[in-house]
Amino acid sequence: MSGNQNNGSADGSQNDAYVSFQRVQKSYDGEILVVKDLNLDIAQGEFITMLGPSGSGKTTCLMMLAGFEPATNGEIFIGGRSINHIPPHKRGIGMVFQNYALFPHMSIGENLAFPLEVRKMNKADAEKQVKRALDMVQMGDFINRRPAQLSGGQQQRIALSRALVFEPELVLMDEPLGALDKQLREHMQYEIKHIHENLGVTVVYVTHDQSEALTMSDRIAVFNDGVIQQLSSPDDLYERPQNAFVAQFIGENNKLSGTVTKINGDTCTVKLDDGGVLEADKVNVSAVGDRTLLSLRPERVEIDPTSDMDDILDAKIEELIYLGDHIRVRMNVAGNDEFIAKVRNRGEKRDLKKGQTIKVGWSSSDCKALDA
Amino acid sequence: MTDVAFKDQMNEAGELLTADGVPLKQKLAITTRRARMRALLLTAPLIIFLVVSFVIPIGQMLFRSVYNAAGSNVLPNFAVSIQDWDEQGLPTEQMFEDFVKDMQLARKNRITGKTVGNLATRVNYEIPGTRSLFTKSSRKLSKVTEGPYKEALIKIDKKWNDPGLWIALKRVTKDITPYFYLAALDYKYDEKGDIVAADELYQIYVSNFWKTLRLSATITFITILLAYPVSYLLSTLPLRTSNMLMILVLLPFWTSLLVRTTAWIAILQTEGMANDILVFIGIIGDDNRVQMIYNQTGTIIAMVHILLPFMILPLFSVMKTIPPSYMRAARSMGATPFTAFRRIYLPQTLPGLAAGTLLVFILAIGFYITPALVGGEDGLLISNLIAYHIQKSLNWSLGAALGTILLIIVLVLYWLYNKLVGIDKLSFG
Ligand SMILES: Nc1ncnc2c1ncn2[C@@H]1O[C@H](COP(=O)(O)OP(=O)(O)OP(=O)(O)O)[C@@H](O)[C@H]1O
Ligand SMILES: [Mg+2]
Numbered sequence: 184m185s186g187n188q189n190n191g192s193a194d195g196s197q198n199d200a201y202v203s204f205q206r207v208q209k210s211y212d213g214e215i216l217v218v219k220d221l222n223l224d225i226a227q228g229e230f231i232t233m234l235g236p237s238g239s240g241k242t243t244c245l246m247m248l249a250g251f252e253p254a255t256n257g258e259i260f261i262g263g264r265s266i267n268h269i270p271p272h273k274r275g276i277g278m279v280f281q282n283y284a285l286f287p288h289m290s291i292g293e294n295l296a297f298p299l300e301v302r303k304m305n306k307a308d309a310e311k312q313v314k315r316a317l318d319m320v321q322m323g324d325f326i327n328r329r330p331a332q333l334s335g336g337q338q339q340r341i342a343l344s345r346a347l348v349f350e351p352e353l354v355l356m357d358e359p360l361g362a363l364d365k366q367l368r369e370h371m372q373y374e375i376k377h378i379h380e381n382l383g384v385t386v387v388y389v390t391h392d393q394s395e396a397l398t399m400s401d402r403i404a405v406f407n408d409g410v411i412q413q414l415s416s417p418d419d420l421y422e423r424p425q426n427a428f429v430a431q432f433i434g435e436n437n438k439l440s441g442t443v444t445k446i447n448g449d450t451c452t453v454k455l456d457d458g459g460v461l462e463a464d465k466v467n468v469s470a471v472g473d474r475t476l477l478s479l480r481p482e483r484v485e486i487d488p489t490s491d492m493d494d495i496l497d498a499k500i501e502e503l504i505y506l507g508d509h510i511r512v513r514m515n516v517a518g519n520d521e522f523i524a525k526v527r528n529r530g531e532k533r534d535l536k537k538g539q540t541i542k543v544g545w546s547s548s549d550c551k552a553l554d555a
Numbered sequence: 556m557t558d559v560a561f562k563d564q565m566n567e568a569g570e571l572l573t574a575d576g577v578p579l580k581q582k583l584a585i586t587t588r589r590a591r592m593r594a595l596l597l598t599a600p601l602i603i604f605l606v607v608s609f610v611i612p613i614g615q616m617l618f619r620s621v622y623n624a625a626g627s628n629v630l631p632n633f634a635v636s637i638q639d640w641d642e643q644g645l646p647t648e649q650m651f652e653d654f655v656k657d658m659q660l661a662r663k664n665r666i667t668g669k670t671v672g673n674l675a676t677r678v679n680y681e682i683p684g685t686r687s688l689f690t691k692s693s694r695k696l697s698k699v700t701e702g703p704y705k706e707a708l709i710k711i712d713k714k715w716n717d718p719g720l721w722i723a724l725k726r727v728t729k730d731i732t733p734y735f736y737l738a739a740l741d742y743k744y745d746e747k748g749d750i751v752a753a754d755e756l757y758q759i760y761v762s763n764f765w766k767t768l769r770l771s772a773t774i775t776f777i778t779i780l781l782a783y784p785v786s787y788l789l790s791t792l793p794l795r796t797s798n799m800l801m802i803l804v805l806l807p808f809w810t811s812l813l814v815r816t817t818a819w820i821a822i823l824q825t826e827g828m829a830n831d832i833l834v835f836i837g838i839i840g841d842d843n844r845v846q847m848i849y850n851q852t853g854t855i856i857a858m859v860h861i862l863l864p865f866m867i868l869p870l871f872s873v874m875k876t877i878p879p880s881y882m883r884a885a886r887s888m889g890a891t892p893f894t895a896f897r898r899i900y901l902p903q904t905l906p907g908l909a910a911g912t913l914l915v916f917i918l919a920i921g922f923y924i925t926p927a928l929v930g931g932e933d934g935l936l937i938s939n940l941i942a943y944h945i946q947k948s949l950n951w952s953l954g955a956a957l958g959t960i961l962l963i964i965v966l967v968l969y970w971l972y973n974k975l976v977g978i979d980k981l982s983f984g
Contacts, residue, residue, distance in 0.1 A: 298888035
């Protein structure tokens, strides 16, 4: 799967996508578009994550899909059927809310039986299904407790199994792990991922935690300002960011700004603002004279490079931070004193000192020329 | 020395000790005593206020409802001797003598609260129409100086020959009496001193209690119907708007109860706005305007308006804490809007609903001004009858008995409520 898939067919023709947003726009107040022209196809069984900063419209997209907010413009399809006029309770979508939304006046068992009850399933079958759903998250012993008697992580599991108990084909999760501590969050990430793999349901997951998105998703849609900035697999997103926002939002990133002086096929030559000249991968620049932001991952920076490296610059060490498995070196490169390099701790004695001037270098394919 | 090896210290009694060797409990008591004293001092004004303004008056009321010394005050000697009477025929000559002498003394002394008039009023409660007998006889008795007193008294008026009157007098001269509770429940004593139902004409209290309960229930029900959607709306609106609207809800509190009630008179009277509009639209003719006030309808309308905020406030405060995600979760799981409301939303608003219901119902049960002004005869509630006995007929004991019964009803309801809903589940916001 990759970013070059046909995303959205504005002519309304049906493709084999399971969920499809087509030219969807949303405004709450008639003045600001919170979601701007969203086109997104999701395949059956896919785990897709919407990632983006606060206020970028992720929840809004989810709410439109679930049916709690009408789309101002455009159409949403599930299984080839337009759902714009189908009320939420007929959409058959499972949902996990950020605050879990477990009904406080019902026991865990009653909470899970609720969706089965409203579907008029007979009691014996419902009981069996509730038990199975609870066992799936290892919470079988808690069936008679009240939500208030559970810890955050336990409530989270219940919310998850409640969203799955009526066997929906599509499950939406809005920052389901947001309230958990780091360790529990990581544990639950694996658990959710496993359940997804076992059940084969389609999951649309919302988070603003990038590492969560990277570990769990088949594909990630990076949102900013109501627009999908990039839609691709986790490794593509990290290795080949399409623009400056994605490069900065995903992972750590060194920035150098300059002007394009020459374009040669897939690469280009960039003159930095302080005079240095670099070769870079041409990603998001189109013509000579364009301003550009060069993006470079800290772990791709070599200290004391061999002379055949594509790009070599002088650097002055500002700070050394010992982190055990690696050493972070903060230095001043081409006027940017937030330039970071990660040096793996191989045990050999490195003579790095604060204030020292050294050379740093990297391969031009690691240095992305993005929009300024 | 380090205190790594700190161990719990104990004395021989096995009590934990502080580092200084003082028992831990004792030390704790000392350190918390100051805080407790201060707390007590801070609450003292309120406690004193409550005792003076609440506990004492209620005690007074309870006392007055069973205690009435008018009889023994006026007839101190007779009150003692009559107790030996077997209630067959007429009392003995000795008892008559005591009666006459007590009457003469009372007439001579004229001490406030111990006059023949006081006695006459008291007896008149139990046997209506006897007032003049006492005042007339008292006047004529001043000339009687020697026995036989029985004949002398009967000569003044034949009614003194009626054993029923003496049975009543024997009852009246006892200070503690259940009579006022009997009266408040539409019972009376017959001539033989047995408890029987009051004459139909005088059976007004029980039916009024029922009417009060019925009207209060109706009013509470209507306030629920009106307040629930309003509170829901308020709780879902953005804070700015909901605060604005909340001020409108509370606005009535800023005007006097009297003003609000009289405003309803202006609106609802036969020549008032509501009728004018109905006539103008053509729903009713000008010659058969609807009587909307000075009856139960008027009482209900005005009281619903006045009590509405007491329902809205607790409902609103509870609803505001229910995140919309609950309803959304229910909908996403396949519940129709109605099912989601009934199964998920409504149960969570119960604490507020319960609090509002209790508040409005109990306020309504004891409401006074509004029914007095717009209730007419038909819309009067029990509190109006109590007020009548306290202010007009001056039968304080009966007023107190009615008040006590009202208090008991409220307490019983409260207890029932606790059984059914649980007081701990109430949320007044
Ligand atoms: N009910 C609403 N009425 C008006 N504006 C809204 C409403 N809900 C969201 N918005 C606005 O829409 C924008 C997008 O909100 P949304 O909740 O989709 O963001 P998000 O990406 O989920 O953010 P977060 O990560 O903080 O949850 C925000 O600017 C928000 O202020
Ligand atoms: Mg959100």
